[in-house]
Amino acid sequence: MNSASKSNTSSSIISAMFRNQIFIPLAALLILAVFNLIMDPSFFKVTLGHNSNGDPILSGNIISIIDCGSELAILAIGMTLVTAASRGQDISVGAAIAIGGSVVLRVLCGTNSRPDEIQAPIIVAFLVCCLVTMACGAFNGILVSIFKIQPMVATLILFTAGRSIAAWINNNELPEVRDATFSYFGGLIPGIPIPTPFFIAIACFILIFLVLKFTTLGLYVQSVGINEQTSRLNGLNPAFIKFITYVILGLCVAVASLIKVSRLGSINYSVIAKDIEMDAILAVALGGNALGGGKFNISASILGAYVIQFLTTTLYKFQVQSDALPAYKAVVVIALVVLSAPIVREKIASLFKKFRPQGAELKS
Amino acid sequence: MQDRSLLEMRGINKSFPGVMALRNVDFTLREGEIHALMGENGAGKSTLIKVLTGVHIKDSGDIFIKGHNVPVHIHSPQEAQNLGISTVYQEISLCPNLSVAENIFIGRGKGATVNWREMNRKADELLSSLDIGVKANQQLASCSIAVQQMVAIARAVDMECSVLILDEPTSSLDESEVAKLFKLMRDLKARGVGIIFVTHFLDQVYEVCDRITVLRDGQLVGEYEIEKLPRVQLVSKMLGKELDDMADIKNDSPSFNETKNEIVYEAENLCSSEGIKPFNFRIRKGEVNGFTGLLGSGRSECVRAIFGADKVTSGTVWVDGKQVNISKPIDAMKNGIAYLAEDRKRDGIVGDLSVRDNIILALQVKKGFFRPFSKAQATKFADEYIKLLDIKTASVNTPIKSLSGGNQQKVILGRWLLTHPKYLILDEPTRGIDVGTKVDIQKLVLKLASEGMSITFISSETDEMLRTCSRLLVMRDRKLVGELKGDQLTQNTIMNTIAGGEQN
Numbered sequence: 001m002n003s004a005s006k007s008n009t010s011s012s013i014i015s016a017m018f019r020n021q022i023f024i025p026l027a028a029l030l031i032l033a034v035f036n037l038i039m040d041p042s043f044f045k046v047t048l049g050h051n052s053n054g055d056p057i058l059s060g061n062i063i064s065i066i067d068c069g070s071e072l073a074i075l076a077i078g079m080t081l082v083t084a085a086s087r088g089q090d091i092s093v094g095a096a097i098a099i100g101g102s103v104v105l106r107v108l109c110g111t112n113s114r115p116d117e118i119q120a121p122i123i124v125a126f127l128v129c130c131l132v133t134m135a136c137g138a139f140n141g142i143l144v145s146i147f148k149i150q151p152m153v154a155t156l157i158l159f160t161a162g163r164s165i166a167a168w169i170n171n172n173e174l175p176e177v178r179d180a181t182f183s184y185f186g187g188l189i190p191g192i193p194i195p196t197p198f199f200i201a202i203a204c205f206i207l208i209f210l211v212l213k214f215t216t217l218g219l220y221v222q223s224v225g226i227n228e229q230t231s232r233l234n235g236l237n238p239a240f241i242k243f244i245t246y247v248i249l250g251l252c253v254a255v256a257s258l259i260k261v262s263r264l265g266s267i268n269y270s271v272i273a274k275d276i277e278m279d280a281i282l283a284v285a286l287g288g289n290a291l292g293g294g295k296f297n298i299s300a301s302i303l304g305a306y307v308i309q310f311l312t313t314t315l316y317k318f319q320v321q322s323d324a325l326p327a328y329k330a331v332v333v334i335a336l337v338v339l340s341a342p343i344v345r346e347k348i349a350s351l352f353k354k355f356r357p358q359g360a361e362l363k364s
Numbered sequence: 365m366q367d368r369s370l371l372e373m374r375g376i377n378k379s380f381p382g383v384m385a386l387r388n389v390d391f392t393l394r395e396g397e398i399h400a401l402m403g404e405n406g407a408g409k410s411t412l413i414k415v416l417t418g419v420h421i422k423d424s425g426d427i428f429i430k431g432h433n434v435p436v437h438i439h440s441p442q443e444a445q446n447l448g449i450s451t452v453y454q455e456i457s458l459c460p461n462l463s464v465a466e467n468i469f470i471g472r473g474k475g476a477t478v479n480w481r482e483m484n485r486k487a488d489e490l491l492s493s494l495d496i497g498v499k500a501n502q503q504l505a506s507c508s509i510a511v512q513q514m515v516a517i518a519r520a521v522d523m524e525c526s527v528l529i530l531d532e533p534t535s536s537l538d539e540s541e542v543a544k545l546f547k548l549m550r551d552l553k554a555r556g557v558g559i560i561f562v563t564h565f566l567d568q569v570y571e572v573c574d575r576i577t578v579l580r581d582g583q584l585v586g587e588y589e590i591e592k593l594p595r596v597q598l599v600s601k602m603l604g605k606e607l608d609d610m611a612d613i614k615n616d617s618p619s620f621n622e623t624k625n626e627i628v629y630e631a632e633n634l635c636s637s638e639g640i641k642p643f644n645f646r647i648r649k650g651e652v653n654g655f656t657g658l659l660g661s662g663r664s665e666c667v668r669a670i671f672g673a674d675k676v677t678s679g680t681v682w683v684d685g686k687q688v689n690i691s692k693p694i695d696a697m698k699n700g701i702a703y704l705a706e707d708r709k710r711d712g713i714v715g716d717l718s719v720r721d722n723i724i725l726a727l728q729v730k731k732g733f734f735r736p737f738s739k740a741q742a743t744k745f746a747d748e749y750i751k752l753l754d755i756k757t758a759s760v761n762t763p764i765k766s767l768s769g770g771n772q773q774k775v776i777l778g779r780w781l782l783t784h785p786k787y788l789i790l791d792e793p794t795r796g797i798d799v800g801t802k803v804d805i806q807k808l809v810l811k812l813a814s815e816g817m818s819i820t821f822i823s824s825e826t827d828e829m830l831r832t833c834s835r836l837l838v839m840r841d842r843k844l845v846g847e848l849k850g851d852q853l854t855q856n857t858i859m860n861t862i863a864g865g866e867q868n
Contacts, residue, residue, distance in 0.1 A: 215734055219721060219736070222717060226716050226717060227715065229710050231714070232673075233671075233673055235694035235730060294716050295716050
């Protein structure tokens with residue numbers, strides 16, 4: 001291989017890389033990592049300690065990122081599918097988490113809001129929570145797919161009402177669950193030093209990849225999102241496919257709400273998972289997925305979710321005041337979103353193409 | 365400028381990148397005349413209208429308007445309006461949430477204030493003078509489409525238009541509404557307004573118009589008085605075939621036995637929500653037949669009803685002699701029917717998906733949700749049809765939208781062939797693609813038929829259908845009006861049947 005064609009392949013690799021969707025969240029992650037490495041290498045320090053019960057526990061910024069980013073990453077899965085199929089976003093996931101969390105606590109506590117022992121197995125509580133949040137998803141899904149209401153408007157209903165419904169489920173009391181097993185889901189399982197939410201998230205990732213591999217969900221969702229008419233003429237039922245993505249998001253919400261309430265053992269209806277819907281949408285956008293629907297890449301969205309968490313943790317580390325945090329975040333997010341816009345990526349990619357030596361045109 | 369002319373367009377040229385949309389076109393509109401502008405799609409009707417209304421700027425040529433001594437230049441719709449040229453489009457361009465009176469006067473007030481009572485009074489006066497049965501304070505959305513269209517016309521009339529352009533105003537109206545509209549048009553004509561009427565419906569042209577201008581391929585074919593142009597002549601002028609030099613093309617291809625081969629598909633009184641009259645249809649194994657008729661005659665709607673693409677409202681259907689229920693596309697697919705839609709962009713391609721995904725889509729849906737093809741299997745299918753149909757694409761991963769029109773069409777064709785249908789419906793498979801591909805597709809149709817597939821082939825180009833079909837079903841005004849086969853398959857008989865019985 002001569003040098004000209006070598007530089008040709010390398011520049012086409014670079015240009016292909018820029019065109020690849022996962023490039024932006026990956027690059028963002030890398031830049032954040034390098035930035036922290038230069039500013040303060042101790043950012044990456046992970047120490048093994050013991051908590052008050054004497055169980056081993058890993059602590060450090062990295063651990064807190066993979067811990068706290070879990071709910072967001074799980075939600076990003078469902079949000080990606082909803083975005084791709086219905087060309088819009090579900091803004092009610094935060095409120096739905098409040099409902100789901102409230103249901104979990106209600107089932108665990110029974111009639112007494114602060115029982116000494118849980119009144120039902122955790123698995124039952126979780127399954128009931130799944131049913132309820134999937135019903136919330138189905139409600140949104142029906143509004144969007146059957147009544148053809150814009151997703152954001154349709155989900156605005158639950159967004160507005162959700163937290164009151166959550167409070168109503170527990171008669172506006174603040175239940176508390178002090179069961180040790182229950183705290184495993186949002187905390188640590190004794191003997192395992194890595195936070196459980198991380199494992200739950202991994203399980204969700206594996207599950208969705210298996211679903212995408214062994215069903216045609218990916219193909220159907222994308223074709224419905226790109227061209228509904230054509231999809232219908234090819235035998236698909238676009239309304240049903242949109243509906244099902246909202247139900248899947250409902251399931252993601254159930255998992256996220258279990259983690260959320262398990263972290264505290266309690267719930268604050270107006271604060272739990274606040275603004276998480278916006279972060280979930282942002283994760284989808286950071287992953288380079290078009291918010292106008294169509295093609296999607298779940299891994300990129302998941303990575304996007306961790307980028308957001310990485311960013312938040314970094315800002316905390318540099319002692320940005322918590323009320324100034326959103327402003328800093330916004331600046332970084334604007335930069336990332338502009339960079340991940342297809343038009344910008346295309347431009348950068350073609351810039352690299354220009355440097356290619358003469359006579360090495362792309363085969364067309 | 366002649367005495368009675370309201371408007372004269374002389375030597376209009378207009379080109380878009382790559383095409384000459386109008387070439388040296390003349391058009392004259394006289395006082396108190398309803399003038400039909402006819403031509404098939406792409407003939408240049410809409411470009412001419414848009415030049416006249418200032419949407420497009422002409423490259424060269426002159427436009428004269430009565431009352432102006434020098435040629436006028438029209439750069440915007442606003443300028444056209446000031447010159448007394450008003451347009452009512454097929455889609456209503458009024459505000460449905462406002463009242464009728466508001467719609468008539470919107471954007472025309474002089475000061476900042478509105479005298480509502482005065483406005484409603486004026487509107488009522490105008491509406492009653494035009495005999496439009498609607499109250500000025502009624503909300504527009506509550507009126508029927510026909511009334512909305514008439515309100516749009518009333519607005520145009522009140523702005524003292526002398527030239528009124530009606531662009532396909534009747535396509536969404538029923539018969540009684542059309543009659544009302546025609547009455548209004550005749551009233552306006554009596555007042556001396558010149559009306560340019562664009563439509564695909566021949567019957568309507570012969571009902572109201574005084575004169576016809578025919579365009580074809582961006583050029584003027586001629587201007588005719590209605591009495592002097594029989595329908596057959598009009599059709600032949602629109603299609604660009606002279607009546608005499610057509611006898612030589614003769615269909616000699618599909619050699620299938622018309623009575624012996626079993627019937628693959630049969631429908632009785634099939635009717636869809638798209639306004640076609642119920643029709644009967646059957647096709648035998650190995651047969652190639654076609655629906656013909658002018659645009660808007662309902663030929664696509666017929667095949668869409670067969671495939672269940674539109675809402676089927678009535679009819680009984682048999683596939684292979686067994687009665688089946690086809691109400692949505694998947695039902696048709698499961699019965700071995702495939703349908704290549706007319707509008708490739710809207711109903712055919714999934715633009716951002718790869719060539720591979722586009723090819724396997726229909727078969728994958730047929731196979732089922734829990735049985736996806738492996739990537740290797742999908743690539744094998746795609747490669748097979750890329751080779752078979754000679755599709756020019758960089759790879760199977762290329763998004764289909766970056767392919768040329770002809771290659772996109774082949775991908776869609778490949779998608780349906782992959783489902784191995786026994787009955788294939790091709791609706792305008794050759795539109796907008798290059799000549800080489802057109803020939804390829806026709807050859808393929810005949811080859812598939814000889815292998816036993818039944819095919820319905822629709823094309824705007826009659827000679828393509830003559831070359832491939834052994835039987836033609838003729839549509840006019842959304843009704844099946846004739847069936848031609850054997851010796852009847854000549855351009856002359858087809859045109860006569862399309863044009864209809866009354867040879868005026």
